[in-house]
Amino acid sequence: CLTLAIETSCDETSAAVLVNGREILANIISSQVPVHQKFGGVVPEIASRKHIENVIPVVDACLKEANVKLEDINHIGVTYGPGLVGALLVGVAAAKSLSYILDVPLIGVNHLEGHIFANFLAHPELKPPFVALVVSGGHTSLVHVKDYNDFELIGQTRDDAAGEAFDKVARVMGLPYPGGPQIDRLAKAGNPEAIDFPQALHEKGNFEFSFSGLKSAVLNYLNSAKQKGEEINQADVAASFQRAVIEVLVHKALQAVKSVGVNTLVLAGGVAANSALRERLNNECEKTNIEFCYPTPILCTDNAAMIGCRAYYQSRLKEYSDLYLNAVPSLKLTSKVQAG
Numbered sequence: 001c002l003t004l005a006i007e008t009s010c011d012e013t014s015a016a017v018l019v020n021g022r023e024i025l026a027n028i029i030s031s032q033v034p035v036h037q038k039f040g041g042v043v044p045e046i047a048s049r050k051h052i053e054n055v056i057p058v059v060d061a062c063l064k065e066a067n068v069k070l071e072d073i074n075h076i077g078v079t080y081g082p083g084l085v086g087a088l089l090v091g092v093a094a095a096k097s098l099s100y101i102l103d104v105p106l107i108g109v110n111h112l113e114g115h116i117f118a119n120f121l122a123h124p125e126l127k128p129p130f131v132a133l134v135v136s137g138g139h140t141s142l143v144h145v146k147d148y149n150d151f152e153l154i155g156q157t158r159d160d161a162a163g164e165a166f167d168k169v170a171r172v173m174g175l176p177y178p179g180g181p182q183i184d185r186l187a188k189a190g191n192p193e194a195i196d197f198p199q200a201l202h203e204k205g206n207f208e209f210s211f212s213g214l215k216s217a218v219l220n221y222l223n224s225a226k227q228k229g230e231e232i233n234q235a236d237v238a239a240s241f242q243r244a245v246i247e248v249l250v251h252k253a254l255q256a257v258k259s260v261g262v263n264t265l266v267l268a269g270g271v272a273a274n275s276a277l278r279e280r281l282n283n284e285c286e287k288t289n290i291e292f293c294y295p296t297p298i299l300c301t302d303n304a305a306m307i308g309c310r311a312y313y314q315s316r317l318k319e320y321s322d323l324y325l326n327a328v329p330s331l332k333l334t335s336k337v338q339a340g
């Protein structure tokens with residue numbers, strides 16, 4: 001079974017071809033980072049226009065690399081939310097056209113479910129049930145994945161997402177966009193205990209997160225140091241901020257695994273590429289005998305292969321979309337694909 005998948009929810013134009021949902025033949029990612037960098041973040045209107053220019057060439061390049069003909073594709077998966085509406089619409093329109101022309105099923109995929117499913121590509125032996133910690137640019141969520149098509153949200157952030165906090169803190173520190181990888185690198189040379197930044201909701205017995213207070217605390221620290229004319233150790237700030245984020249994530253993720261009664265924790269989303277987070281979770285899971293999985297760095301960022309994997313499991317339930325499929329910018333994790 002050959003899946004063609006398309007992902008255009010933010011600033012990556014990506015297409016992938018998969019065999020039986022878990023084997024990647026090609027996964028082409030065309031990043032717009034250099035285009036948006038001079039603005040310090042993604043400019044939605046520019047992202048849409050770049051997707052329009054890129055989507056067909058990226059699909060072509062992907063089929064070529066996979067050595068697959070368009071006529072051999074069995075179904076088409078596409079991200080229809082959450083994301084930037086104009087960006088999503090480009091992928092959805094392209095996928096609909098291809099599905100119509102080729103007369104093959106169209107499958108609308110939730111981007112966050114895709115992030116979780118990246119783990120099935122990185123770990124052939126991985127099976128539900130497990131708890132997923134989704135940490136990305138727009139989301140911070142704990143999800144109980146009961147089966148391939150059965151998810152329950154355990155908790156999420158009340159305000160900023162973890163990735164958003166990394167990007168905003170990096171920005172006030174004068175680091176280029178996207179800030180996550182920059183802070184990750186800088187933190188390696190810093191002392192994580194240097195500054196005691198707040199760890200919100202840490203002790204409460206709930207599974208919610210909050211990162212906006214931490215972001216303000218870093219901002220206040222930097223401003224007051226500047227006013228006093230004190231020298232700022234960028235590496236210490238990065239390491240201490242990163243530690244505050246990680247401690248809460250690790251604490252709540254392990255609590256969720258215990259509370260749900262599973263034995264596997266899966267990390268997903270762009271922030272899953274963070275080296276200190278991976279290391280901390282790896283150590284904690286080893287101590288407590290929990291299986292721990294995370295995707296390769298390429299599969300952590302936005303890519304179409306993870307969308308194709310999710311689409312394949314939807315196809316097994318004939319969870320198809322029709323040509324009325326629309327972009328849903330604020331799609332929730334457990335929302336079902338809309339009917340036509």
Ligand code: ATP
Nearest residue numbers: 136137138139163178180181184270271273274302
């Ligand atoms: P969402 O998936 O919630 O819709 P998105 O698709 O924009 O949002 P992703 O592409 O999944 O987000 O992740 C991008 C985020 O990951 C950015 O905030 C980026 O800074 C962060 N990120 C990437 N690498 C790292 C890293 N090594 N450490 C910390 N954060 C990182």
Ligand code: MG
Nearest residue numbers: 010011012302
């Ligand atoms: Mg991106």
Ligand code: FE
Nearest residue numbers: 136270301302
């Ligand atoms: Fe994403």
